[in-house]
Amino acid sequence: MTRAETGQNRTAAARSGDDAEVRLGVIGLGRMGAMHADNAARIPGLRVVAVSDPHGPSLEAAVARLGAAGHAEWRELVERSDLDAVLICSPSSAHCDQIIAAAGTGKHIFCEKPIDLDLGRIEEALAAVERAGVTLQLGFNRRSDRNFGALRRRIAEGAIGAPWLLRITARDPAPQPAAYVRTSGGLFADMTVHDFDLARFVMGVEVAEVSAIGAALVDPALAEIPDIDCAITTLRFADGALGVIENCRQSPVGYDQRAEVHGPLGTLFAENERADTLVQADASGIHHSRIAGFLAERYDRAYLAELRAFADCLLKGEPPVATGEDGRQSAILAAAAQRSLVERRPVATSEIAG
Incomplete structure (x- = not known):
């Protein structure tokens, strides 16, 4: 079974039962990331499990506020086996690589705009999402x-x-x-x-x-x-x-x-x-x-x-x-x-x- 198939099965399991939930990881804890993480904690069906940011004070504050695991390196978060989806709120230049990595591990993705500034890279990211069969939602609020x-x-x-x-x-x-x-x-x-x-x-x-x-x-x-x-x-x-x-x-x-x-x-x-x-x-x-x-x-x-x-x-x-x-x-x-x-x-x- 591929990692993408594993991720899809995880989310399918999360859908079942009265206590269905989606286990989230949040990448990037700047203005948008901190807001999305706090909002996710308020929404039934979403649970913030892990957060990531290279800026120590921002990471420590989010860990304390949300009771989530913290990672300075975003790839460590993406590789976690206890996440169904990620919220990508990092600097724009990182979005494409993070979408591709998350899709490769079978995780569904919410990403702030843009996917990338280069159309070729955007198409690369969309192809990775298509291959993995995961959901990608863009943050056009x-x-x-x-x-x-x-x-x-x-x-x-x-x-x-x-x-x-x-x-x-x-x-x-x-x-x-x-x-x-x-x-x-x-x-x-x-x-x-x-x-x-x-x-x-x-x-x-x-x-x-x-x-x-x-x-x-x-x-x-x-x-x-x-x-x-x-x-x-x-x-x-x-x-x-x-x-x-x-x-x-x-x-x-x-x-x-x-x-x-x-x-x-x-x-x-x-x-x-x-x-x-x-x-x-x-x-x-x-x-x-x-x-x-x-x-x-x-x-x-x-x-x-x-x-x-x-x-x-x-x-x-x-x-x-x-x-x-x-x-x-x-x-x-x-x-x-x-x-x-x-x-x-x-x-x-x-x-x-x-």
């Missing part, structure tokens, strides 16, 4: 957001007819550090990739062509990397519909996350979440509370929901909310946008995908 989920459902129900136009606005509250930007793959691969996935998710149609312009306006020094912090990306969908994605690395009003879809029967709006629903009206005007802050505050429920969905994949046989192929398609769109920016022309996705 916006699919699990209640507002964007409702937007997709209403479109699928025909509420506005066949969509004509999509607009997505995504602005971070503050720029990422330059050291992060240098290894991120650039704005399209790091930031807009979520919006590319959201566009495909909401519209239910693939993108055929991408055109992008951008500039380093918030921090002109980014041009030396080179990278940009403001961008307008237009999309032409396979059915002829059009889309616009607006990105900026800084927004003084907070984490600005909106989407709008227009069609022959009307328009749907997914607005920002606010800190509360309080409205104050006085002589100076009408005042709302601020919009929700960055990742954990804005998408706290979505992060929980995507891990619940991962548990349902393994315990109930539900399909992943975001597959490895979804990750590949978004990477293709990011590469097309980057080529369009550099070459100053529209780029067909077929040029990238081959």
